[in-house]
Amino acid sequence: MSPDEVAQYLRAHPEIFEHHPELLEEIRVPDPHSGRAIPLAERQVLTLREKLRTLEAKLAELVGIARDNEAIGEKVHRLALALVGARDFVAVTGALAFHLREDFSVPHVALRYWGADADGTDPVEARLREHAATMGAPQCGPAATNPFRALFGEAAERLRSIAVVPLGETRTVGVLALASEDPQRFHAGMGTVYLRRIGELAAGALAARS
Secondary structure, X not given: OOHHHHHHHHHHOOOHHHHOOOHHHHOEEEOOOOOOEXXXXXXXXXXXXXXXXXXXXXXXXXXXXXXXXXXXXXXXXHHHHHHHHOOOHHHHHHHHHHHHHHOOOOOEEEEEEOOEOOOOOOOOOHHHHHHHHOOOOOEEEEOOOOOOHHHHHHHXXXXXXXXXXXXXXXXXXXXXXXXXXXXXXXXXOOOOHHHHHHHHHHHHHHHHOO
């Protein structure tokens, strides 16, 4: 009988170990770590322990992600409260810049709102407005090829990653750009759920006070 036939027979007749429990001790298989022969029952215990370790590691990872999300959610909540309490347009832009830098540790923040100059620089060029209007969602990636890098002025050459958040739901009315010297801070594969939420909060607060 070939090994495949033995395996097929055991799958078809799992009750054999109920009728012959001594086989669990008599049948010996290689230890996955040492290579020595061990009883089948012991090998099953080792397999279950390995699966348990894998599950524990996965659980720890999920708990870590949940804690990170909770922390970010708290930061977004504090930002929302600050924007709600802002009295005018300037206060909104100030609160947004402050919380992104201090609470979210974003070193460089640039905000442009069509028809309003958020930080005293020249209005956004038409091509950047058109580009923002076609984005549809926040985008992250390298700074070198990002058309919005120029919004950061003298710091632009030092930047390595940028996140750009279009502002507005049915129509793009501005753009919020976040940047860092760390190339992995805003990488292309990162999630953008919270960036979208921050953009929605910023767009609503700016529209209400412009």
